[in-house]
Amino acid sequence: MKLERLRSILAARNKEFLRDYSSLGWNFAFPVLVVLGFSFAFSGREQDLFKIAVVAQPDAALSSEFLQIRHIQKVDKQESELQDTLQRLKRHQVDFVLAPAEQGSGLRYWLNETSPKGYLLEKLLLGSVPEAARLQVIKGTVAGKEIRYVDWLISGLLAMNMMFSALFGVGYTIVRYRKTGFLKRLKATPLTPMEFLLAQIFSRLWLLVSVTAIVYTGCHLLVKFTMLGSYFDLFVVLIAGSLCLISLGLVVAAAIRSEEFAGGVLNLLTWPMMFLSGVWFSLEGSPNWVIQVAKVFPLTHVIGAARAIMTEGATLGQVMPQVTALGAMTLVFLVLGSAIFKWE
Amino acid sequence: MVSSPSFILEVRDLKKSFPGVQAVDGVSFGIAAGRCFGLLGPNGAGKTTTIEMIEGITKPSSGELLFKGRPIGRDFKTSAGIQFQATSLQEYLTVRETVVMFASLYTKRADLEELYRLCDLTEFLDREALKVSGGQRQRMLLAVALVNDPEIVFLDEPTTGLDPQARRQFWELIRKLKSQGKTIVLTTHYMEEAYALCDEIAIMDHGKIIARGVPDSLLRQYFDTVTLVLPTGGPALTAEIVATAKEVLDRPDGLEVRTSEVNRTLQALIASGRDLSKIQVRSSTLEDLFLHLTGKELRES
Secondary structure, eight states, X not given: OOHHHHHHHHHHHHHHHHTOHHHHHHHHHHHHHHHHHHHHHXXXXXXXXXXXXXXXXXXXXXXHHHHTSTTEEEEEEOGGGHHHHHHHHHTTSSSEEEEEOSSSSXXXXXXXXXXXXXXXXXXXXXXXXXXXXXGGEEEEEEOOOOOOHHHHHHHHXXXXXXXXXXXXXXXXXXHHHHHHTHHHHHHTSSOOHHHHHHHHHHHHHHHHHHHHHHHHHHHHHHSOOOOOXXXXXXXXXXXXXXXXXXXXXHHHHTTOOOHHHHHHHHHHHHHHHHXXXXXXXXXXXXXXXXXXXXXXXXXXXXXXXXXXXXXXXXXXXXXXXXXXXXHHHHHHHHHHHHHHOOOO | OOOOTTEEEEEEEEEEEETTEXXXXXXXXXXXXXXXXXXXXXXXXXXXXXXXXXXXXXOOSEEEEEETTEEOOTTHHXXXXXXXXXXXXXXXXBHHHHHHHHHTTOSSOOOHHHHHXXXXXXXXXXXBGGGSOHHHHHHHHHHHHHTTOOSEEEEEXXXXXXOHHHHHHHHHHHXXXXXXXXXXXXXXXXXXXXXXXXXXXXXXXXXXXXXXXXXXXXXHHHOOOEEEEEOTTSOOOOHHHHHHOSEEEEETTEEEEEESOHHHHHHHXXXXXXXXXXXXXXEOOHHHHHHHHHSSOTTOO
8 A cells, every 4th residue: 555646546536526617516506405495495384294202002091082183193102212202302303292101090291382283282182081081191391492394404415415425426436437448547557456445435535524514504504503412523423424425335336337337226225315314304103114224224324323413412422323333334335345346 | 487588578378268259369479678569460369458468457367477587466567558549537637647647656757757758748738638639649648658667568559540640650759669778569450550660570360379570571481472453443364364473362452463473474464455554563561461361351350
């Protein structure tokens, strides 16, 4: 491994990228446009459904009528998840929490005092419970500022943009290099595959970090979104996520010769991630198999960690499971990618 | 086997098979240092596969490759300069940036300013590498092949597709390299190019070398004849004419009568009452040699 060789390939790739103004402009403009579009589309608009978290099995006699009201989405939770669910209520991610009484028959419910939805749901619940049983229903409250959809969405959009840039940027470029014979020309020099691949990774990493930082700042000026956690933690997640997605791009590009085929494979990877990694909507309440499948996608972990930091103020320690998953995937992709890499 | 010390590069019984094709079928040759060696043959003869095996780009199925008497290893790349038949470069980089980028991949480097002058790049050094003309592009790719000041240079059909003027300019460059003492391995399907540049040639067909030697002595070895070219459309040749000829070939540019007894053939032609005002007389070329050896035109593919 010679640092100078790596540096010169890196510099050449950066120049090539930076001078391609149309593609460079697109890399910056696309995410800003998406965020702007969404902030307009969702400004002042709430989601249609009432979302109720149902913890364990509350007394059916008291709650079944209430839960059968239309336009209510139920999310089932375990007894052990009660505290977590109340946190979610604080952030307005659920509107109402229903649980069995601690002892004997009866119901407990919680609402967020700052949420008008909670007030309405409380009226509905009490209306559905017979007069005589009212004493068996115990009220709890939490208070917390609402996380708007745009606050929630921003991490998903930034991560999605990162995914496209990493996969297509690295994947297409290397396949194009291979197809045109540029890689074969490099093979005739003392450059090693590892040096070449590392240069591609650093070049894209640098780009992803700068684009994401600029887009983040730009979006923040346009739409004041919530950021509760530490910027350093978010930066670590950004680096881990970028590395993982770039390495996945390297695996795709390792041996494919045709740009059309590479495009197909990249679409096959990006589309499910776009819909199943929680970019647009929370996977909460989805069938269990969907949640399990989503864990295979690096994007799920990037978004999970970034969103927790931004909207819940999670620390690096709290998002360590996601960061570790990203690190492990990166390692697998890198080893696989350099093992199957072909110059021609 | 002991290597002959006079060869800088030696190839022994080199073979390469691809599924269904024996691309290179037992090729052997040796090249003395400082010489220009030409590998000739039609498209698909196995020239490119042969040199790409030497360069380490393609893995041989079997055979031995020796550089300065030792098996070719990884470090051969630092001593060799390579110009492929088709190479695309990175977009948006200038000619200078491209050359510098390749130079920085090597520890041993040529003096780049001198290299720009040698390859005549100075006028378009700061133009985008992908936007220069065909001749300029080939000279830039040659410069890329020379960035490590190589002892041996491989040029795979470097003048294919160039106009005659650009081709001759490129030949001048190759002569300059020769005068610097570099060993050159050149593949081409232009016989006049091989004749103009090469000290020694090997003609390949169907993966085998079918003739090898110094161009002039090869021609003398195969031909003691002169070729008379008669324009097409005349009367059929009489039996007397054919009797004096060694070979009669019906080729696109006319009827070729190959003879070692020019006087007798000409007399027979005159006696047949044929109009000889458009007759051409020429000595044999490598093109004829190729046709003679393989029974087909060199540029048929």
